[in-house]
Amino acid sequence: MSRIYELTLEAPPGDLIAYDPVRLADAMRIDDPSRLAIEAMGSQALVTIYPTDPLADVRLPDPGFLEMDERGRIWIGRYHNGRKVYVQLYDPKSGSAQRLLLFGTTGAGKSTLGQILLAAMKRSGIATFYGDLKEGQSAPEARGNVDWAVYSQEGVMAQLHTAWCVMRERAARYAAAGRSKFLRDRPDPLLYVVIDEANRLLEKGAPYRDLATFYIKDIGRTGRSLGVGIALLAQAGHLDELGGSDTMRAMLKEGEVLLLRWTSSMMQQLVADGLMPTGQKLAPIPKKAGATRLVSQFEAEADDDRPGTQGTGYHLSGPYPGAKMRAFNVGSKTPTEGLDPEMLALYGDGPHESLEKSSWGAAGEAYIERLDGDSAYNAAFPPPPEPEDDEGRDGRRSRRRSTPAGPARPQAAPRLTIADRVQAALEAADEDLDAHTLLEAVNADGGRPVKLGSIRNALSNLR
Ligand SMILES: Nc1ncnc2c1ncn2[C@@H]1O[C@H](COP(=O)(O)OP(=O)(O)OP(=O)(O)O)[C@@H](O)[C@H]1O
Ligand SMILES: [Mg+2]
Incomplete structure (x- = not known):
């Protein structure tokens, strides 16, 4: 059999179509349920029967195709019927960045799809802060291909804080320029914060849960019109594990949502939270594709070499939320010793985008030095600040008092940037200073120790 059959079904008005894909396959004498694609929506359903699993191996023809199109979309995979799956990272009509949520149980293919997103971001000139809470195991090839990679909760907190400061800096700058919206690359690039294993940051009892939720919520809400987007990759049984915030739920409802293989509790939550379109029913994704058959004890034992279904899922916020899709199978077929050359090829050799220089002062040292761990957090x-830090800076003090209440209050306070300190040291000196002498002078001002690279950056910014 090499034909594709498509059946259109309609239930009497008012009835909803419910089905069990395994029973349906069995009733139609189809041994392998992965040959079956069912899209049910309310009282209608579309059933497609394929000669073989249409999503057995979905390949990206060329890494060059990952670049964002004129509608701000990137191509991440295919639907069962061969149509392209796009995820929007930028809406050119409204000039806004997006929020993206990728759910899936362990081993569902989240980090692999994450690499597709990161590579697409690199190829599209998006500055990306990438945090992997699996200590760098999720996407080792990302290092050097993103603007700032971190591998600790502290590092991710520094990234969130930095993105939030950049957001505020852009807001002030755009307001001063009389601009109401973000225009990609005119002059600032899109900025994305991508967090893999975000559940570790947001689960109950996680050390920075509340503050992280605050930042994610605020970036999600106000970052859009400032070109700052956020993407979370998470395995979560309950949305409560993701910060437990209604506002975050609301924000994610409007964002791009991808669901890979899930657990039943995760699905219940998605339905309960309205993240699933009404009347939408999704065929569950089994862990393995292919036919199963009973094997008698008198037969030879068979190895279970059925292929996995990683990367298979649904693009819930897309035009076909009920259509099974699969992300591109990227990377080498068998695990490689070091970095995977095929994964590296996905990113390409070109340089990655960085944050605009005008925001470096606001971004601060954690970004400038691309710090991670405690040093990122402390920066x-x-x-x-010690009381003497505030001497002669009354304006600063009163601004601090007027910052809004909430978890970010202590962080919202402006602090002396390296540029401020360099300027002060230059003004205090009555002769020209070279970078090394300047470094000594800045480090003698009683503030946090600074490295030569930061001095050089501050100097070139001041120039
Ligand atoms: N689209 C795909 N097609 C085929 N194989 C895939 C696809 N995506 C991922 N895989 C394979 O599935 C395995 C698990 O993928 P990945 O590490 O991305 O999952 P994960 O959801 O991040 O898992 P974890 O929860 O352990 O972090 C990898 O070996 C990967 O090669
Ligand atoms: Mg992973």
Whole structure:
């Protein structure tokens, strides 16, 4: 059999079509349920029967295709019927960045799809902060191909804080320029914060849960019109594990949502939270594709070499939420010793985009030095300033008092940037200073120690 059959079904008005894909396959004498694609929506259903699993191996023809199109979309995979699956990272009509949520149980293919997103971002000139809470195991090839990679909760907190500061800096700059919206690359690039294993940051009992939720919520809400987007990759049984915030739920409802293989509790939550379109029913994704058959004890034992279904799922916010899709199978077929050359090829050799220089002052040292771990955290969230720090800076003090209440209050306080300190040291000196002498002078001002690279950056910014 090599034909494709498509059946259109309609239930009497008012009835909803419910089905069990395994029973349906069995009733139609189809041994392998992966040959069957069912899209049910309310009282209508479309059933397609394929000669073989249409999503057995979905390949990206060329990494060059990952570049964002004129509608701000990137191509991430295919639907069962061969149509392209697009995810939007930028809406050119409204000039807005997007929010993206990728759910899936362990081993569902989240990080692999994550690499597709990261590579697409690199190829599209998007500055990306990437945090992997699996200590760098999720996407080792991302290092050097994103603007800033971190592998600790502290590092991710620094990234969130930095993105949030950049957002505020852009807001002030755009307002001063009389601009109401973000225009990609005119002059600032899109900025994305991508967090893999975001559940570890947001689950109950996680050390930075509340503050992380605050940032994600705020970036999700106000970052859009400032070209700052956020993408979370998470395995979550319950949305409560993801910060437990209604506002975040609301925000994610409007974003791009991809669902790979799930657990039943995850699905219940998605339905309960309205993240699933009404009347939508999704055929569950089995762990393995292919036919199963009973094997008698008198037969030879058979190896279970059925292929996996990683990367298979649904693009819930897309035009065909009920159509099974699969992300591109990227990377080498068998695991490689070091970095995977095929994965590296996905990103390409070109340079990655960086944050606009005009925001470096606001971004601060954690970004400029691309710090991770405690040093990133301490740079982003310096301990409360010593009283003498505030001497002669009354304006600063009153601004601090007027920052809104909430978890970010201590972090919202402006602090002396490296540029401020360099300027002060230059003004204090009565002769020209070279970078090394300047470094000594800045480090003698009682503030946090600074490295030569930061001095050089601050100098070139000041120039
Ligand atoms: N679209 C795909 N097609 C085929 N194989 C895939 C696809 N996506 C991922 N895989 C394979 O599935 C395995 C697991 O993928 P991945 O690490 O991306 O999952 P994960 O959801 O991030 O898992 P974890 O929860 O362990 O982090 C990898 O070996 C990968 O090669
Ligand atoms: Mg992973």
